[in-house]
Amino acid sequence: MDFSLVALSEDDARFRDEVLAFLDEHVTDEVRRRDRETGDNFDEGVHLAMGEAGWLAAELGVPGARELDRVRRRLWDLERRRAEVPWVTWGTTGVVFPSVLRHGSKELQDEVVPGVLDGTIRLCLGYTEPDGGSDVASCKTRAVRDGDHWIINGSKMFTTGAHNSRYVFLITNTDPAARKHKSLTMFLVPLDTPGIEIQGLRTVDGDRTNIVYYSDVRVHDRYRLGEVNDGWAVLLGPLNEEHGVVDAAGDGLQDVSIMTHQGVTMATTVDRAVEFAARPEADGSRRVDDASAAYRLGRSIAKSEAALSAPHMFGRVAIAQTMRDISPDLMDVLGSASVLSAGADGAADEGAAGYLYRWAPLCGIYGGTLEVFRNMIAQHVLGLGRPAYAPPKTPVAAG
Incomplete structure (x- = not known):
């Protein structure tokens, strides 16, 4: 294992100074104090500032965004953590975003992508159910087709960031008679849809998560990601990333673990x-x-x-x-x-x-x-x- 330091060029050193100046301005003691009190692990002011300055688009690597090469991406990640930027809701957004690009319709992408990049739209994960444990494929939340819409009923546990998000990446069961990995369909459900109730839960460390109830939630088919009953293929990429099933890069400038x-x-x-x-x-x-x-x-x-x-x-x-x-x-x-x-x-x-x-x-x-x-x-x-x-x-x- 190579523990040698990476020598920064003058341009990279200036980039690091720019990062530090941005973080010093926006991630204040008040932000950190407020985050401890709310347990949200999210600060909208900081998040919107990151969007306005182009940092969110840069992290996602979208065309035309500020380009982060390997060294600069590492600098940004390290300094962001040292500054204790509230991060969870951006983390879940980053996990879901590639699935929207890969499996969402153009109409859905046009609705979601600009807001993700400027920080006004955040995405959360609707996986775990109250009696489901770690086996997300045992999903019981039902989605039943009704013409161009779907009617969703069920509940999800530990939907962290739902109260600060616009959409939930929701796993549903659309064919109870099928094998469990062949019965799933994924949706990106707007959280302001009638029938959705978000209730906060405090964990032992003081952080906030949520339980979310879905009661006759009517969602248009354009919010479906991927094919019907092929949700496992849509879900597998985000699950692998969340599980840490990623290969480390040879240059040592990448997190070697998701944790x-x-x-x-x-x-x-x-x-x-x-x-x-x-x-x-x-x-x-x-x-x-x-x-x-x-x-x-x-x-x-x-x-x-x-x-x-x-x-x-x-x-x-x-x-x-x-x-x-x-x-x-x-x-x-x-x-x-x-x-x-x-x-x-x-x-x-x-x-x-x-x-x-x-x-x-x-x-x-x-x-x-x-x-x-x-x-x-x-x-x-x-x-x-x-x-x-x-x-x-x-x-x-x-x-």
């Missing part, structure tokens, strides 16, 4: 904990001088670096598991003040370690649980057999 954003937050939290532990206390002592504390911090750094270097689905599992492993150690080193949230008087490291501890379980279920991904690695990478979940058979007694 890199979360991994950078983890690494930043470790840095803050080390900085806090290195500060002299009232008696002149430092927590980092305690051998046990130094060992835990060192182990957390090593585990974080290893997880961030793991590619593909391995990285998704490694980062989420490492969060669970190191966050209790960080909180122990920082002491009882680590349970205080950001902004509270006396909060150690601005509540970062405590937030990581609460966030870790959720990172282990994004796009599927760690157990699902471990099974996928075992089957599809290591070539092992399918897991057997049935209870072992009781041997029959002889005689």
Whole structure:
């Protein structure tokens, strides 16, 4: 593995300065404070500013947009994360956008694409159902054809960003009698359609997600993506991206795992904990001088670096598991003040370690649980057999 630094040209250095100036102007302490309070992981003012400045179009690589070569794209990604840009709703928009271009009608593209590029339109994911778990193909939300329209009934869980989005990338069942992967049809449903109700849910880390109910929602056929009952083909690309099934580029200028954003937050939290532990206390002592504390911090750094270097689905599992492993150690080193949230008087490291501890379980279920991904690695990478979940058979007694 090559850990050498990439030397920036004068033009690239000026580009980085432009990025930093933009982020300093728009991603303020007030933006970060408001994001912590709402749990939205989205700020409309920042998002619209990114659209106006051309950053959204540049990220999507649309023709005529600001061109980001490999180095500049890496600079933009790194600095955006360091600035803590609220990102989730743009992340889901970026996942869905290629499917709109690939499978949507020209009429639908004309309706959606300009707003995505200027930031006024955001897209969210309508996959998981209240009793469906990680198996999105077991979808029970029904879409029934009625002439040029479809009538949709059902509900979706964990539709993060729905309250800040204009459309939902919705998986429906259009043929209950067919095999489950042959019964699905995808739609891009306008969320202001009558019959849609969005209810907010707070997760243990303070973030907001949603449950969305669909009651006799009438949607025109132009909002269908792909062919009827061929929704799995439409869904597979976004699912692969969300699952981290991507090949790393040889130049090292690409995220090697879909969970890199979360991994950078983890690494930043470790840095803050080390900085806090290195500060002299009232008696002149430092927590980092305690051998046990130094060992835990060192182990957390090593585990974080290893997880961030793991590619593909391995990285998704490694980062989420490492969060669970190191966050209790960080909180122990920082002491009882680590349970205080950001902004509270006396909060150690601005509540970062405590937030990581609460966030870790959720990172282990994004796009599927760690157990699902471990099974996928075992089957599809290591070539092992399918897991057997049935209870072992009781041997029959002889005689």
